[in-house]
Amino acid sequence: MKKYLALREIYGQKLVELGKNDENIFVMDADLSGSTRTVLFKNQFPDRHFNMGIAECNMLLFAAGAAISGKTVFASSFAMFETGRAWEIIRNTIAHDNLNVKIVSTHAGISVGEDGYSHQANEDIALMRAIPNMQVLCPADALETGAMIEYAAETKGPMYIRLSRETFPVLFQEESYSFTPNQAKVLKDGKDVTLIACGRMVDFALEASHKLEDEKISVRVLNASSIKPMDSEAIIESARKTKLIITCEEHSIIGGLGSAVIELLSDSYPVKVIRMGLKDVFGQSGKPQELFKFYELSTEDIIKTVKENLQ
Amino acid sequence: MDRNGLEKQCLEVRRLIVKSVYEAGSGHPGGSLSGVELLTTLFENFLKFDPKNPKSDSRDYFILSKGHCAPLLYSIMAFKGYFPVEELKTLRKLGSRLQGHPDALKLPGIEVSTGSLGQGFGVAAGIALSLKIDKKVNKVYALLGDGELQEGTVWETAMAASHFKLDNFCAVIDSNKFQIDGSVETVMGVEPIKQKFESFGWECVQINGHDLKQVDEAYQAFLSHKSGKPFLIVADTLKGKGVSFMENTEKFHGKAPSPEEFEKAMIELGEKAL
Ligand SMILES: Cc1ncc(C[n+]2csc(CCOP(=O)(O)OP(=O)(O)O)c2C)c(N)n1
Ligand SMILES: [Mg+2]
Numbered sequence: 241m242k243k244y245l246a247l248r249e250i251y252g253q254k255l256v257e258l259g260k261n262d263e264n265i266f267v268m269d270a271d272l273s274g275s276t277r278t279v280l281f282k283n284q285f286p287d288r289h290f291n292m293g294i295a296e297c298n299m300l301l302f303a304a305g306a307a308i309s310g311k312t313v314f315a316s317s318f319a320m321f322e323t324g325r326a327w328e329i330i331r332n333t334i335a336h337d338n339l340n341v342k343i344v345s346t347h348a349g350i351s352v353g354e355d356g357y358s359h360q361a362n363e364d365i366a367l368m369r370a371i372p373n374m375q376v377l378c379p380a381d382a383l384e385t386g387a388m389i390e391y392a393a394e395t396k397g398p399m400y401i402r403l404s405r406e407t408f409p410v411l412f413q414e415e416s417y418s419f420t421p422n423q424a425k426v427l428k429d430g431k432d433v434t435l436i437a438c439g440r441m442v443d444f445a446l447e448a449s450h451k452l453e454d455e456k457i458s459v460r461v462l463n464a465s466s467i468k469p470m471d472s473e474a475i476i477e478s479a480r481k482t483k484l485i486i487t488c489e490e491h492s493i494i495g496g497l498g499s500a501v502i503e504l505l506s507d508s509y510p511v512k513v514i515r516m517g518l519k520d521v522f523g524q525s526g527k528p529q530e531l532f533k534f535y536e537l538s539t540e541d542i543i544k545t546v547k548e549n550l551q
Numbered sequence: 552m553d554r555n556g557l558e559k560q561c562l563e564v565r566r567l568i569v570k571s572v573y574e575a576g577s578g579h580p581g582g583s584l585s586g587v588e589l590l591t592t593l594f595e596n597f598l599k600f601d602p603k604n605p606k607s608d609s610r611d612y613f614i615l616s617k618g619h620c621a622p623l624l625y626s627i628m629a630f631k632g633y634f635p636v637e638e639l640k641t642l643r644k645l646g647s648r649l650q651g652h653p654d655a656l657k658l659p660g661i662e663v664s665t666g667s668l669g670q671g672f673g674v675a676a677g678i679a680l681s682l683k684i685d686k687k688v689n690k691v692y693a694l695l696g697d698g699e700l701q702e703g704t705v706w707e708t709a710m711a712a713s714h715f716k717l718d719n720f721c722a723v724i725d726s727n728k729f730q731i732d733g734s735v736e737t738v739m740g741v742e743p744i745k746q747k748f749e750s751f752g753w754e755c756v757q758i759n760g761h762d763l764k765q766v767d768e769a770y771q772a773f774l775s776h777k778s779g780k781p782f783l784i785v786a787d788t789l790k791g792k793g794v795s796f797m798e799n800t801e802k803f804h805g806k807a808p809s810p811e812e813f814e815k816a817m818i819e820l821g822e823k824a825l
Contacts, residue, residue, distance in 0.1 A: 269732075271698060271701070271730050271731050271732050271738055271739075272731060272732070273732050274731065274732060275731075279732075291732055291738050291739065292739065293698070293701035293730075293738050293739025294668050294669075294698050294699060294701040294702055294730065294739075295701045295702055295703060295739070297703055298703060320667070321667065324667075325667070353577075354575065354576075354577045354578070354643040354651045355577075355651040355652065355666070356643075356650040356651035356652050356654065356666065357650070357652075357654070357664075357666075358618065358651075358652045358664065358665070358666025358667050359651070359652070359666060524645070524646075524650060524654075525643045525644065525645065525647060525650045525651045526643075526644065526645030526646075527645065530645045531645070534645065
């Protein structure tokens, strides 16, 4: 049985931990602190948590201001509203001036579920990735989330960390896991095809790889949790080894992880790359599992895609 | 519809809101329940529309800027014949026309998709501007939350609506004093709403949003006002109105009742029907 943890809960807990040793940390939220879990920080350090109300743009302007005066700012809301509505502020002020603002959004992707398309950000990676100076991270499990938040706190500059509403299965163990920035870890070696995944899709890719192994298909799996900068070495090596690459993301196939991989390989080592993701469509209401099936992003869909493209 | 009929209708709308959110297992009962009198009165006695011909040129426009209160709008639309009441059971389910937030592409009668707060208000003003330029008599109505007023574009819209003298535009604020993280006052105060809008050049009235007489008079005042200004109704309401344990709290902003809570809610709403 897999154990599941909510990444946003870990985020809130990690903020509290960091806040104990660093008075310089400010946390901001836009009326979603219960959902993003920054409320945990608020409960401990009410003087350093600022609920800016339903005003994502203003929140990021305040975050920029606080960063200029020396604070490390974690600003949170749903991915849709934070990276979407406030994009130009992030681009022109936070990123351009290289300000120390960590944009940690929750509720990215279709796994938002019932709220429907207006709350399902499937374009946030594209939006953030296109901005110079911006680092883009997307953890695959709870442990990795904690490590990334720590890394964000100790690293200067703008950063986008993408979290989800749903709980994620635990994939990594304390003993064997270490977070190395800009690295895509090989979670499983294989020679026929490489699955490069991020976020929730990493678990699906691993599941698919094990099932395919039963059918004598050897699958390599990469956790591309650092989407920008990207681990070009690991990806080019995979391209060399397996010739076929399938990217898996809970995001549009336009501008996200898949696009980043294609951009890299087309410049340096062109091989066939299939992108699994939302095919230029909006999401809709439904249960997360139903939506993963509907948009052909389930474990079974990965298996199917591998088989179709190996023939 | 007379006051007696409206009262019964409001109770029925409340039941449908609670039922559909319960059935869906998620959704937003709090802000749906607070807007019942405001929206039922509008649809029954003021708004011009034809469910058989939702794009009719002669229609008035209604926009639910606080799109999360879709269960309120859907319940009323079901009564008015846009779709069968039965269909409310599909709320928030895969493939349903009744999306978690109103979707203009899926459900006829929805003028614009909403769900991202603040946007519907601006779109409504844009419709009003267009109608005014065309010298049309159609009216435009929008329903907003009080927390929603924290969005910056709301004030850009407020400024522009007054600048363009959109006297065909009536915005209604469901001032239920709560948002998600707590009371509006503690999260990010928006008061005094009426004075703020007045200083932005709006004609404003403040009413008790559950008093059907006052609600009726407020819409009448909009229809008869000659100030040349956009019109605002600030409606003081109770979040969760009608279900005791949902009232005056943020707890049921975005949460479905448990089976026990559902039973209790239905008894409360049923008893009042007698
Ligand atoms: C732009 C945007 N930011 C955040 C949200 C998430 N959200 C949904 S409802 C809500 C609170 C709304 O409060 P209020 O306007 O007072 O509505 P009501 O009390 O009538 O439910 C928030 C923050 C959203 N839908 N849109
Ligand atoms: Mg409110």
